[in-house]
Amino acid sequence: MGREVSESCVDSLLTEMVSSYCDRFYANKPELAARRIEAIGFQVGHQLSERYTMERPRFSDNLEAIKFICKDFWSELFKKQIDNLKTNHKGTFVLQDNRFRWLARMSIDPSSEDGDLSQDNSAPVTENKAAQATSMHLYFPCGIIRGALSNLGIPCAVSADISSLPACELLVMECIRLYLLSYAHCIAFISTARYSFFSQSRSSCMIIVIFHPCISERALRFR
Amino acid sequence: MIVCVAVVGHQNNPLYIQSFTEADDALKLHHIVHCSLDVIDERVNNPKKSGPTLNETFLGLLYPTENYKVYGYLTNTKVKFIVVTTDLDVRDADVRNFFRKFHVAYVDAVSNPFHVPGKKITSRTFAERVSTIVKSFGLSSAG
Numbered sequence: 001m002g003r004e005v006s007e008s009c010v011d012s013l014l015t016e017m018v019s020s021y022c023d024r025f026y027a028n029k030p031e032l033a034a035r036r037i038e039a040i041g042f043q044v045g046h047q048l049s050e051r052y053t054m055e056r057p058r059f060s061d062n063l064e065a066i067k068f069i070c071k072d073f074w075s076e077l078f079k080k081q082i083d084n085l086k087t088n089h090k091g092t093f094v095l096q097d098n099r100f101r102w103l104a105r106m107s108i109d110p111s112s113e114d115g116d117l118s119q120d121n122s123a124p125v126t127e128n129k130a131a132q133a134t135s136m137h138l139y140f141p142c143g144i145i146r147g148a149l150s151n152l153g154i155p156c157a158v159s160a161d162i163s164s165l166p167a168c169e170l171l172v173m174e175c176i177r178l179y180l181l182s183y184a185h186c187i188a189f190i191s192t193a194r195y196s197f198f199s200q201s202r203s204s205c206m207i208i209v210i211f212h213p214c215i216s217e218r219a220l221r222f223r
Numbered sequence: 224m225i226v227c228v229a230v231v232g233h234q235n236n237p238l239y240i241q242s243f244t245e246a247d248d249a250l251k252l253h254h255i256v257h258c259s260l261d262v263i264d265e266r267v268n269n270p271k272k273s274g275p276t277l278n279e280t281f282l283g284l285l286y287p288t289e290n291y292k293v294y295g296y297l298t299n300t301k302v303k304f305i306v307v308t309t310d311l312d313v314r315d316a317d318v319r320n321f322f323r324k325f326h327v328a329y330v331d332a333v334s335n336p337f338h339v340p341g342k343k344i345t346s347r348t349f350a351e352r353v354s355t356i357v358k359s360f361g362l363s364s365a366g
Contacts (some may be wrong), residue, residue: 047334053299055329057279151300152342153233 014102018136023025042150052076062067065152066093066172077104077187091174097144100168102141106134107165130178134162138170145170225308225321225357226291230329232341233301235260242358256305259293260286263273263303264308266295280326296322304329322358328330328352 018037026033048076050171059065070082074097084096138160155175162168230239240256242249262285282295285305292313296304304325306318332338332349 043336043340046340047336050298050300050333054326056299058297058299098281110239153301 001170014137014140017140020134030136037136037139038143038146041140042147044140045144045147045149046151047147048077048144049073049151051212053152059152062091062154062174065149066153067147068152069148070095073094077144082186093172095170095172096167097170098167100141100166102137103162103168104166106137108133131162134165135160138162138168145172154161166184224307224310224358227252227256227305227307228325228353228357229256229307230344231256231260231303231305232289234341236341236363238302239349241353241355243354252307255288255291255293255307257306259295259305262286262293263281263295263297263305267297276353281322283315294318294322298325298326317360321356324356325353326357 001014017040021033026036053068056068059068066085067089070085074080074082078097078101080097080099080101082095083098084094086096142158142160146156149156149158149172157173157175158170158189160168160170191194191220204218224243224256226244227240227242229237229241237256240253242252244252263282266285267284280296280298285295287293287294290309291307291309294306294308294313296306298304304322304323306321308318308347326350329344331352332344332346333340335346338344338346
């Protein structure tokens with residue numbers, strides 16, 4: 001299909017989507033907005049994976065599918081490949097992109113809103129605000145990856161973390177587990193709700209505590 | 224001549240079945256398609272050959288019945304395409320070509336944002352494209 005759209009249109013669309021969902025539709029419920037954006041990403045990823053696996057032979061295992069995501073899928077979407085892929089060989093993969101295209105044009109306003117912060121505190125505070133502001137923009141690509149992998153037969157949960165602005169890391173965890181991410185703002189992602197908390201067998205990090213105050217029982221039964 | 228094409232999802236749910244004969248044997252063709260799903264499962268789970276043909280999408284002739292030949296194709300996303308044809312001297316290359324064009328049409332139909340994955344494909348454009356591809360299959364193998 002030969003139709004092209006300019007990249008600035010895609011950037012504007014994504015920015016507008018995040019701002020509509022966060023500021024208008026679900027104004028005081030950021031976790032609901034995040035879930036909706038991630039669901040949109042899921043559908044897009046589902047359909048894109050159909051298109052981009054069209055000419056290829058079938059994948060023989062999960063690692064090949066993840067490598068497809070890192071190389072071909074990422075090149076089709078972002079014109080570059082993933083810079084670093086790490087795995088613990090137990091179903092968790094970390095994809096690192098040192099210059100994520102959709103974050104490349106974002107910057108954080110360095111002046112903080114509270115005028116009475118001392119100079120010492122400003123660096124970690126602005127980093128915190130940066131993480132908060134940009135984390136909403138990462139739900140869509142997480143959804144895309146989750147949709148693509150689930151269409152290839154690998155149910156998983158995907159979460160993202162930003163260390164420094166245009167670099168980001170995406171953590172892909174194959175299903176069935178409830179995880180705690182060890183960052184200051186903890187978010188628990190659940191991929192299938194069919195298994196109870198205590199049925200972990202292979203994983204060594206059997207963590208059940210959830211820090212995020214907004215995750216409720218309803219969220220735990222999500223999907 | 225192709226008498227029936229079918230698209231079956233990864234949970235063996237039918238997404239699209241269309242027969243191209245005037246006769247009333249649509250049910251028999253559906254039954255043939257249904258039986259061929261077992262053959263596909265068996266082929267995928269017990270691969271006979273190893274090497275370059277192991278993970279190919281085109282599965283080849285699934286099984287011949289008395290009047291029909293059934294060909295299968297399995298995509299990366301575990302969606303199966305099944306073609307039932309009455310020709311006795313169908314060439315492999317023609318069927319592969321057919322499946323390639325069919326795959327393109329399927330991807331376009333599924334990329335419709337109003338299409339719900341897992342439900343039947345209801346797009347008229349897809350149906351028209353499929354009948355065009357089916358008609359051109361008959362012509363190219365006759366020529």
